[in-house]
Amino acid sequence: MILELDCGNSFIKWRVLHADAARLVAEGVVDSDQALLDSLHGCDPLNLKYCRLVSVRTNEETDALVSLLIDAFGVTVSCAAPAREMSGVRNGYEDYQRLGLDRWLAMLGAFHLASGACLVLDFGTALTADLIAADGEHLGGFICPGMPLMRNQLRTHTRRIRYDDLAASRALESFEPGRNTVEAVERGCSLMLRGFVLTQLELARSYWGQDFSVFLTGGDAGLVSGIVPEARVVPDLVFVGLAMACPLS
Numbered sequence: 001m002i003l004e005l006d007c008g009n010s011f012i013k014w015r016v017l018h019a020d021a022a023r024l025v026a027e028g029v030v031d032s033d034q035a036l037l038d039s040l041h042g043c044d045p046l047n048l049k050y051c052r053l054v055s056v057r058t059n060e061e062t063d064a065l066v067s068l069l070i071d072a073f074g075v076t077v078s079c080a081a082p083a084r085e086m087s088g089v090r091n092g093y094e095d096y097q098r099l100g101l102d103r104w105l106a107m108l109g110a111f112h113l114a115s116g117a118c119l120v121l122d123f124g125t126a127l128t129a130d131l132i133a134a135d136g137e138h139l140g141g142f143i144c145p146g147m148p149l150m151r152n153q154l155r156t157h158t159r160r161i162r163y164d165d166l167a168a169s170r171a172l173e174s175f176e177p178g179r180n181t182v183e184a185v186e187r188g189c190s191l192m193l194r195g196f197v198l199t200q201l202e203l204a205r206s207y208w209g210q211d212f213s214v215f216l217t218g219g220d221a222g223l224v225s226g227i228v229p230e231a232r233v234v235p236d237l238v239f240v241g242l243a244m245a246c247p248l249s
């Protein structure tokens with residue numbers, strides 16, 4: 001079996017595939033290395049042979065996780081690495097090694113699925129946009145605070161903004177002007193996400209007219225999918241790219 005990991009800034013997304021890579025055995029989202037080990041030990045016995053992972057954490061943190069996995073499961077670990085060019089996509093950064101590997105893999109996955117120009121939007125801790133032209137040239141992208149960062153900055157830097165997660169998810173049932181703090185903040189931040197998305201769509205149209213695909217991924221993609229009905233919501237887009245960057249051979 002193959003263990004796949006997407007180690008983001010807040011969460012580790014994991015899944016276990018059967019050796020033929022076709023069948024999903026188990027999956028989850030955890031907030032620490034230990035929680036990952038607990039989840040994997042809690043599964044029906046897993047016959048893990050191989051692990052591929054992408055991390056945007058520090059090398060020290062990533063190395064520590066790799067050691068834990070080798071000790072616990074004896075897996076062979078392959079980590080996605082930066083590349084100037086792969087699977088027809090050319091990294092557009094001045095220094096290709098600086099481009100976040102989650103962005104890079106999402107781009108590889110999107111370009112593979114679209115076989116044409118694409119706009120890739122990832123709604124995680126950070127919100128990122130990347131534009132890839134039909135010839136595979138990465139034009140570059142944008143990084144801004146995602147929903148968790150926007151909301152936490154407001155909570156941290158104001159004295160009277162306090163509310164719980166349940167109230168937050170209820171507040172997002174509508175986008176009318178908020179009549180209490182939680183509605184005002186949650187709807188306000190969601191509208192910032194939406195405004196960003198609409199601006200990205202305009203930019204993509206200015207390059208490619210109507211001739212491009214839009215991909216949405218990341219935990220908060222659902223907050224904006226309604227305003228881009230033509231978009232493909234692909235929660236495992238990073239994993240699609242991960243399999244391309246770390247083939248089993």
Ligand SMILES: Nc1ncnc2c1ncn2[C@@H]1O[C@H](COP(=O)(O)OP(=O)(O)OP(=O)(O)O)[C@@H](O)[C@H]1O
Nearest residue numbers: 008009010011029123124125126147148218219220
């Ligand atoms: N099943 C889920 N598990 C975790 N977070 C979820 C889930 N569904 C939605 N979310 C929301 O998704 C956001 C986190 O997104 P995601 O897990 O893609 O990124 P991350 O690991 O925090 O960051 P990164 O961008 O570094 O990968 C949070 O706002 C969280 O509330």
Ligand SMILES: CC(C)(CO)[C@@H](O)C(=O)NCCC(=O)O
Nearest residue numbers: 056098099100101102103126143
């Ligand atoms: C932007 C994030 C945090 C998104 O997860 C990640 O891709 C990252 O840490 N990138 C490095 C900086 C960059 O991409 O320019």
Ligand SMILES: [K+]
Nearest residue numbers: 008102122124
């Ligand atoms: K991510």
